[in-house]
Amino acid sequence: MxxxxxxxxxxxxxxxxxxxxxxxxxxxxxxxxxxxxxxxxxxxxxxxxxxxxxxxxxxxxxxxxxxxxxxxxxxxxxxxxxxxxGRVSAVAPASxxxxxxxxxxxxxxxxxxxxxxxxxxxxxxxxxxxxxxxxxxxxxxxxxxxxxxxxxxxxxxxxxxxxxxxxxxxxxxxxxxxxxxxxxxxxxxxxxxxxxxxxxxxxxxxxxxxxxxxxxxxxxxxxxxxxxxxxxxxxxxxxxxxxxxxxxxxxxxxxxxxxxxxxxxxxxxxxxxxxxxxxxxxxxxxxxxxxxxxxxxxxxxxxxxxxxxxxxxxxxxxxxxxxxxxxxxxxxxxxxxxxxxxxxxxxxxxxxxxxxxxxxxxxxxxxxxxxxxxxxxxxxxxxxxxxxxxxxxxxxxxxxxxxxxxxxxxxxxxxxxxxxxxxxxxxxxxxxxxxxxxxxxxxxxxxxxxxxIVLASVGADGLVSAVRGWLRRIAAKRSAGRRPGLPEFRGSGTLYAVAAAAILALALSTLVDSVHSPGLTAVSTKIKDSYSFVPGWAVSSDEFALMSRLDSTVPKDAVIGVNPFNGGPLAYAISGRHVTQYHISPGPDDDLRKIAMDLTTSQAGAETCQLAKKEHVRYILDFGRFYILNFVEAQAYPAFDNVLATPGAKVELVDHQGAAKLYKVNAC
Structure with missing residues (x-):
């Protein structure tokens, strides 16, 4: 688009x-x-x-x-x-x-x-x-x-x-x-x-x-x-x-x-x-x-x-x-x-x-x-x-x-x-x-x-008033001297206003864009970087592509385990599939901490499996260990990061795109 x-x-x-x-x-x-x-x-x-x-x-x-x-x-x-x-005083029209x-x-x-x-x-x-x-x-x-x-x-x-x-x-x-x-x-x-x-x-x-x-x-x-x-x-x-x-x-x-x-x-x-x-x-x-x-x-x-x-x-x-x-x-x-x-x-x-x-x-x-x-x-x-x-x-x-x-x-x-x-x-x-x-x-x-902006506009008004007063004084002097042949501008005030507005808009926008260009260019570059898949931001292009397929790979009633520090919560915005956390803050509650700690290695009937069943956590998005914010709290999700690096992890690969992977949990 x-x-x-x-x-x-x-x-x-x-x-x-x-x-x-x-x-x-x-x-x-x-x-x-x-x-x-x-x-x-x-x-x-x-x-x-x-x-x-x-x-x-x-x-x-x-x-x-x-x-x-x-x-x-x-x-x-x-x-x-x-x-x-009848009880409210009328407002006069514009001057x-x-x-x-x-x-x-x-x-x-x-x-x-x-x-x-x-x-x-x-x-x-x-x-x-x-x-x-x-x-x-x-x-x-x-x-x-x-x-x-x-x-x-x-x-x-x-x-x-x-x-x-x-x-x-x-x-x-x-x-x-x-x-x-x-x-x-x-x-x-x-x-x-x-x-x-x-x-x-x-x-x-x-x-x-x-x-x-x-x-x-x-x-x-x-x-x-x-x-x-x-x-x-x-x-x-x-x-x-x-x-x-x-x-x-x-x-x-x-x-x-x-x-x-x-x-x-x-x-x-x-x-x-x-x-x-x-x-x-x-x-x-x-x-x-x-x-x-x-x-x-x-x-x-x-x-x-x-x-x-x-x-x-x-x-x-x-x-x-x-x-x-x-x-x-x-x-x-x-x-x-x-x-x-x-x-x-x-x-x-x-x-x-x-x-x-x-x-x-x-x-x-x-x-x-x-x-x-x-x-x-x-x-x-x-x-x-x-x-x-x-x-x-x-x-x-x-x-x-x-x-x-x-x-x-x-x-x-x-x-x-x-x-x-x-x-x-x-x-x-x-x-x-x-x-x-x-x-x-x-x-x-x-x-x-x-x-x-307001002060600058008042300044412009002051300049106009000063110039207008100066021109009136000149006109008054010339009128007093009865000098013939001075030009007179007649016609529509509206037409003059429209023409003046158009000329001023073009001139001022050009001036502002030129003089203020360094700051505007720098911030535009920052926006461009943060709105792209340049490495270092929330998700990579591979991760986005994988999340775009979640509506066809994950059932509607399932919840996906995600580490909020590596962009996983965006799975909800992209696909509508629910996730364990929708933002980095607030942090996980006690139940989620247990699930995120050892879900992939738990045994059926264990407390972690019972909690996962209660919360419908049946899938995991594994985006590795690159974090938006490299806080200590980002390490609280070992079951959701580098899943296969955990000995005894019981998962099934459902989909992948590059290094981004979607697993189904089989441990429980």
């Missing part, structure tokens, strides 16, 4: 991310750009909710359950708006013609999406390739699990690893979306996963950045095109997270984050124009939190962190206003009280989202870390100087205008989180500050580009 043949799957993934949410957003009163902007948030919230509802009421995951929940939520939203009819606004949005989309498509598709290679990295074993198996069980609930997806758990929370929106693509397009889990990877990275992420900038600076062509072009110019996001991990749920959450921030911009009136009423904004805030939490909870933590400057500014503004007008002690006390209550609520939620994971060591000095943020050389990678210079102009613009200081504050928060991750040693402060992100510098570095 080539990418043209995979295009329908990518299109389906995009439609599933936009259309149902578009209907709900319209029912909640959103119009125009706001309706489009809120649609991915609403869609992902609906996917997560449909999965949970389906799990509770045993409604199998599929298009029907997704559309059913969409219809119910849309109906409730419509009733809410009818009930509030420019819709065509001008959409010219900027589409120009930005073309610039950003083209950059990402151009790098990402060749890096992945073929649509059926897959990231042979630690986390993807789980992601692929989770997609298969949803397809097999029909259960896409974030409350129970973790049961794939811990079947006896009552509640086993794992954010499922990514996997649910990929499973839905597989159902609707009849593709395997690999093509379906890549369709979602491409749709999220090359479509949702640029779109979200552009919409956030639109909410902040208004419907201006240049800032929107700049936002789109730069969204495809950072190697750290989305590219690096597609190789490191790969952190697919994080990629989805971070791609939704700009839209969640757009809701906060509306609530705190931090943008140039009002684009949604308060009732709609509060509804979308609830949807945003749900969508982020069920995509990846540290998306909620990021939203909390970036909300601090907006909340603090609103609180300080109210307090200062009450003091200035001498509103009285009670009124001032109420403002102080809501500030204290907000801080307390923030700390409670922040603490609840912390994770006990603390294995990362410092990797940069303070000077290096600060330089990383300033130049884009995060974690020592290639620089992003176009974005850095434009962001500096944005900072100057904000200081000059004395408006938008919260954007600088958010950029500093992202920078500070990264600095803590790469500079500080383990401890309470580090855990409290970045514990929600597993203290992982890669996840935190991926937050830095967002506000670099």
């Amino acid at each position: 080539n990418w043209w043949q995979a295009f329908p799957a990518i299109a389906v993934a995009a439609l599933l991310m936009f259309l149902p949410g578009l209907v709900l957003a319209r029912a909640l009163g959103a119009k125009g750009f706001a309706c489009a902007a809120m649609s991915p948030l609403a869609s992902c919230g609906l996917i997560g909710l449909a999965g949970v509802v389906g799990g509770l009421f045993r409604l199998g995951w599929g298009l029907f359950s997704y559309l059913l929940v969409t219809a119910v939520c849309t109906g409730l939203a419509f009733l809410l708006r009818r009930f509030l009819n 420019v013609a819709p065509a001008v606004q959409w010219a900027g949005i589409l120009g930005g989309m073309v610039a950003g999406s083209a950059l990402i498509f151009n790098r990402l598709l060749p890096a992945i290679g073929k649509p059926g390739n897959f990231g042979q990295v630690y986390d993807n074993i789980f992601h692929l198996n989770a997609i298969r699990y949803i397809l097999e069980t029909g259960n896409a609930s974030s409350l129970t997806l973790g049961r794939m690893l811990s079947p006896d758990a009552g509640i086993a929370i794992y954010p499922s929106v990514w996997h649910s979306l990929a499973a839905l693509v597989a159902q609707l397009t009849n593709n395997d889990v690999f093509v379906s996963e890549n369709a979602v990877v491409v749709a999220v990275s090359a479509l949702l992420w640029p779109f979200a950045c552009i919409m956030l900038v639109r909410g902040i600076v208004g419907p201006r062509v240049l800032p929107l095109v700049v936002a789109g072009a730069l969204s495809g110019g950072f190697w750290m996001f989305p590219f690096q997270l597609l190789q490191w991990g790969p952190l697919y749920p994080n990629t989805l959450a971070y791609s939704l984050l700009p839209l969640a921030l757009l809701v906060l911009v509306g609530l705190f009136q931090a943008g140039r124009e009002r684009f949604l009423d308060n009732v709609s904004l509060w509804c979308f805030l609830a949807i945003a939190v749900a969508a982020l939490f069920m995509s990846q909870p540290n998306g909620v933590t990021a939203l909390l962190a970036f909300s601090v400057p907006l909340i603090a500014a609103a609180w300080f503004s109210q307090l200062r206003a009450r003091i200035r007008v001498k509103a009285g002690n009670r009124s001032i006390a109420l403002v102080v009280l809501w500030g204290v209550a907000s801080a307390a609520a923030f700390l409670v939620v922040w603490q609840a989202l912390l994770l006990n994971f603390d294995s990362w060591q410092p990797s940069r000095t303070l000077e290096q870390a600060v330089g990383d943020v300033a130049t884009g050389t995060l974690l020592g990678g290639g620089d992003t100087m176009v974005a850095s210079v434009a962001a500096l102009v944005g900072i100057i613009t904000i200081i000059w205008r004395r408006r938008g200081g919260w954007i600088i504050a958010c950029a500093l928060i992202a920078a500070a989180l990264y600095v803590v991750a790469v500079v500080m040693y383990q401890g309470r402060f580090r855990h409290f500050t970045i514990g929600s992100w597993y203290q992982d510098p890669y996840r935190l570095a991926a937050l830095v580009p967002l506000f670099m």
Whole structure:
């Protein structure tokens, strides 16, 4: 299969991310750009909710359950708006013609999406390739699990690893979306996963950045095109997270984050124009939190962190206003009280989202870390100087205008989180500050580009305003001098906007791709390696070929013994045949440890044979002793590795491909 043949799957993934949410957003009163902007948030919230509802009421995951929940939520939203009819203040239309606004949005989309498509598709290679990295074993198996069980609930997806758990929370929106693509397009889990990877990275992420900038600076062509072009110019996001991990749920959450921030911009009136009423904004805030939490909870933590400057500014503004007008002690006390209550609520939620994971060591000095943020050389990678210079102009613009200081504050928060991750040693402060992100510098570095993009777009807006003012002054002087023969430009503003957007999209995407090329090329090479059968990754081409035949060589009711450290768990994603472990973690329980220790040499009636019979373990995938992670725990499966090297092993060779072998256990 080539990418043209995979295009329908990518299109389906995009439609599933936009259309149902578009209907709900319209029912909640959103119009125009706001309706489009809120649609991915609403869609992902609906996917997560449909999965949970389906799990509770045993409604199998599929298009029907997704559309059913969409219809119910849309109906409730419509009733809410009818009930509030006349009580909600109307939102004025955009200050420019819709065509001008959409010219900027589409120009930005073309610039950003083209950059990402151009790098990402060749890096992945073929649509059926897959990231042979630690986390993807789980992601692929989770997609298969949803397809097999029909259960896409974030409350129970973790049961794939811990079947006896009552509640086993794992954010499922990514996997649910990929499973839905597989159902609707009849593709395997690999093509379906890549369709979602491409749709999220090359479509949702640029779109979200552009919409956030639109909410902040208004419907201006240049800032929107700049936002789109730069969204495809950072190697750290989305590219690096597609190789490191790969952190697919994080990629989805971070791609939704700009839209969640757009809701906060509306609530705190931090943008140039009002684009949604308060009732709609509060509804979308609830949807945003749900969508982020069920995509990846540290998306909620990021939203909390970036909300601090907006909340603090609103609180300080109210307090200062009450003091200035001498509103009285009670009124001032109420403002102080809501500030204290907000801080307390923030700390409670922040603490609840912390994770006990603390294995990362410092990797940069303070000077290096600060330089990383300033130049884009995060974690020592290639620089992003176009974005850095434009962001500096944005900072100057904000200081000059004395408006938008919260954007600088958010950029500093992202920078500070990264600095803590790469500079500080383990401890309470580090855990409290970045514990929600597993203290992982890669996840935190991926937050830095967002506000670099926003600052750069504000800088572009500042440049346009400065040039416009300069031209007006020149025109005024010439008009005063009554000089004849000056050219006058008449015609359609829409036509000019479209032409400008097209020219800017081409110029900026070319500039960004050229200047940022070293970092983008390096990360593309990493992705290409991890999405191939180059030795050193999860499975070899021989092992993959052998697993592809398991649906014809292993009965459906049999379980295959695998060592999770050598890629064996992927047998489930590839063939649907069950395995003893679906991921490297959590480790084996006591029963599995006994089975993995001496299954091939046990005698009928022995405890190991009884346990194997109970768990239906009748086959073994022997992939030798090359491990993804060379941990001590990888040695806990002697019955599943180099089987014939064990004296007295009672097995029958069923199939093999190169050094990869499938055995049937005869010992019991």
